Amino acid sequence: MFEFFVRSLDASTIFTIAAIGELIGQRSGVLNVGVEGIMLFGATLGFIVAQATGSYLLGFLAGIAIGALLGLLHGFFSVTLGGDQVVSGMGIWIMGFGLTTYIGNPYTGPLGMDRIPSVLGLSPFFFVGLALVILTKFVLSKTSLGLKIRSVGENPSVAEVSGVKVAKTRYYSSITGGMLMGFAGAVYALNYNPVWNYNFLMGWGFIALALVFFSMWNPYILMAGSLLFGTLWQLSLNPQLVLPGLFSRYIWRTVPFGITLIVLFSMSMKWFRTRWGAAKPDALGQPYLKEE
Amino acid sequence: MRIAGYKLTLAKRETLSGLQASMISVLAVLTALLLFSLIFIQADVNPLEAYKEIFDYAFFNSYGLPLTINRFIFLLLSTCAFIIPFRAGLWNIGMTGQLYAGSLSAFAVMYAFGVKDAKSAEYPALIIIPLMILAAALGAMIIASIAGYLRGKYNVNEIVVTMMLNFITFWLVSFMIKDGGLFMNPGGRGESFELPASLYAPLYKGVPFTLIFALGFAFFLHWLFAKTKLGYQIRAYGENPTGAEYAGISTVRIPLLVFIMGGALAGLAGYHYFAAVPGVYKIARSYAFLGDLAFYGIICGLIAQANPIAAIPVALLFGGLTNGGRFVQGKMHLGFGIDYALLGVLMITLVAFQFFYRYQFALTKAEKESPDV
Structure with missing residues (x-):
C-alpha cells in the first residue's frame, strides 16, 4: 500500500509540474494547448540524452532546454506573429507527437540505468514540485514580477501604459512554462516510467491542461487536483489494490479521463462559474498587438 | 530589406482572395516537404529519390x-x-x-x-x-x-x-x-x-x-x-x-x-x-x-x-x-514513423504559414536614397 502511495505521489508530481508551467503561461495570457507535445519532446530527448551520456542531470537539462525552445516557439507564434494561440498549440502538440515517434523509435525499450535514489522514501521530484507550487503562488501574488505577469494576462493595454513590457513578459512566461513542461516530461521518462515507447504519455498533458482550467489559476488548488488525478491514474493501472475483480483493466484505464469530463462538467455549476469567471485571466488566448 | 534596388517590406493584407489563399497552402506544403528532406538526408537517403518512390508507389503502382x-x-x-x-x-x-x-x-x-x-x-x-x-x-x-x-x-x-x-x-x-x-x-x-x-x-x-x-x-x-x-x-x-x-x-x-x-x-x-x-x-x-x-x-x-x-x-x-511513406520506410530501411514525422513537420510549417493570411511581402521599387557611407 505504501508503494501505491509513493507511486501516486510520483504521478501527481508530474501533473503538478506540467500544470504549473501551463498556469504561469496562462496567467500572462498565453494559452498553450500543446502541453502534451512539449512533454513528449522533453521526455524523449531527456531519455535519449540520459541514455547516451549515462547522466541523469544532462537528461533533465535536455528536457528543460527543449521545453524552453518550444515555449519560445509558441511565444514567437502567439506574441510576435500575433497568431491564433490554439492553432500554434495544436501545432506544437502534433509536431511533438509526430517527431518524437520517429526520433525516439530506435530507443524503444527500458532506460537501463540505476534508479534515481529516493529521499525520505519519496521521489525527490515530489519536493521539487511542492517547492514550485509554493514559489509560484508566492511570486504570482506577492511580488512585483507576479503583478506584472497577471496584469499582462488581464489587460495588456493598461499594463503597457503603466510601463510593463507586454511582449517581453509574455515571452518569459511562455518560456518558463515550456521549461517546466519539458521537465515534467523528463521526470516521466527518467523516473516515473523509464521505458520509451511511442506516444507513451497517453493524455497526461491534456489532463494537466484540464487541471489548470479547473484550478481557477490557483497553484494550491492545482496541487490538490494533481494529487487527486495522480492517485486516480495509479489506481487505474492497479485496480486490484482497491477493488479486486471489479471491471476489466481496460475499463479502469478510462476512469481518469471520465473523471476529468465529470470535473469539467461540474464546472458548469453556477457557484463555480461565477468564481471561475472572476479568476480567469481576461486576456487569455488573445494576441496583443501594439497600435502602430 | 533591400534587394537590388527593390525594397522588400511586410504589409498587412487588406483582402485575401481565393487564389492567394490557395497559393499560401501550396507554398506551405512545398516548404514542409522541403524541410522534410532533411529527415531523408539525415537517414542517408536522397530526398528526390525518396519522393519519387513515394509518388510512384502511391499513385502509379497497382498495389x-x-x-x-x-x-x-x-x-x-x-x-x-x-x-x-x-x-x-x-x-x-x-x-x-x-x-x-x-x-x-x-x-x-x-x-x-x-x-x-x-x-x-x-x-x-x-x-x-x-x-x-x-x-x-x-x-x-x-x-x-x-x-x-x-x-x-x-x-x-x-x-x-x-x-x-x-x-x-x-x-x-x-x-x-x-x-x-x-x-x-x-x-x-x-x-x-x-x-x-x-x-x-x-x-x-x-x-x-x-x-x-x-x-x-x-x-x-x-x-x-x-x-x-x-x-x-x-x-x-x-x-x-x-x-x-x-x-x-x-x-x-x-x-x-x-x-x-x-x-x-x-x-x-x-x-x-x-x-x-x-x-x-x-x-x-x-x-x-x-x-x-x-x-x-x-x-x-x-x-x-x-x-x-x-x-x-x-x-x-x-x-x-502517408501510404508511400510507409512503403519507402520499408524499402529504404528507414526508421519507423516516417509518416508520423511528416505529420509533425507539416503541422508546424502550417502554423508558421498562418501568418501570411494576415501579412504579405511587398516588393516595391526603392526610392532613390543617398548611398550609405
Missing part, C-alpha cells in the same frame, strides 16, 4: 494505388469531420474517438445478428450493411455530441473534452476486442471477429462504395456552407459567437449541431476502414494506427482552409504521401 484510395476516403471523411466544427470556430480533435465509437457500433450490429459465432453463414447484406453504416454514424454522433453540448451549454473547452473522449474510446476498443471482450476473435489474437464474406462492403473495381459517401459529403458541405441558412449560421457563429447570439442564432444549438454532423462523418470513416477496406474487415490489434492517422484530418482541414472541395485534392495527396 499502392488502391491503398491510397482507401486512405483518401478515410482522410476525406476525417477532414470533413474536422472542417464542420472548424467553420464554427471549434476544434474537433476527437475524430479518433469518434471513429472508434463508430466502428464499435458497426460491429455491435454484426454481433447482434450473431456473426461472431457463425462466420460462414449467409447474411442479408442489404439489411445489415445499411444498419452498420447507420449505427457507425449514430455511435460516433453520440460521442461527439458530448463535446458539442458541453461547449455550447457550459463553454467547456472542446479540445480537452474531445481528447478525453479519444482516450476513453481507445480503451473501450481494447476492452471489447481483448481479454475475452464481447467482440474478441474466437481464435483469441487480441483482435475483433472478422466480417463474414457476405457482409463485405460492395466494391466497384476494387474501390469500396464508401467513396461515394466521402465525395458526396464534401460536395454537400460545400453547398451547405455556401447556400443554406444553417451554413450561414455556422459561419456567423464561427466569426463572432456573441454577435451571432444577438442576431438570434442559438449558441447552444450550433456547437451541438456541428459536433453531431462532424461526428457522424468520423463514424463513417471508422466504418470504412474497419468494415469496407479489402484485406482488413476487422478491428486489428494495431487499431491505434488508424486513430493516429485521423489526426491528418486536422492538417488537411487547415491546408484546405476549411473548404470541403479543396479538401478533396488535399486528402488525396496525403493519402498518397
